[in-house]
Amino acid sequence: MYVCICQSVTERQVREAARQGLRTVKALKERLGVASECARCARCAHEILRECHGCTEAVQSTAECVN
Numbered sequence: 001m002y003v004c005i006c007q008s009v010t011e012r013q014v015r016e017a018a019r020q021g022l023r024t025v026k027a028l029k030e031r032l033g034v035a036s037e038c039a040r041c042a043r044c045a046h047e048i049l050r051e052c053h054g055c056t057e058a059v060q061s062t063a064e065c066v067n
């Protein structure tokens with residue numbers, strides 16, 4: 001699923017970035033471009049980061065994101 005349509009960033013990419021230690025949407029923006037245009041993805045990206053905070057493996061998605 002795409003989290004950020006403007007930059008073609010997928011949920012998997014966001015989860016991988018979280019796994020690598022990214023904790024904020026700002027950090028995602030710098031790494032992947034998330035929320036760098038319309039920013040409608042910021043809330044969804046934030047929810048995924050929160051869900052993954054501290055995780056070491058991919059977690060089944062529970063975030064509901066509407067883009």
Ligand code: FES
Nearest residue numbers: 004006037039041
């Ligand atoms: S959907 Fe992410 S910047 Fe537009």
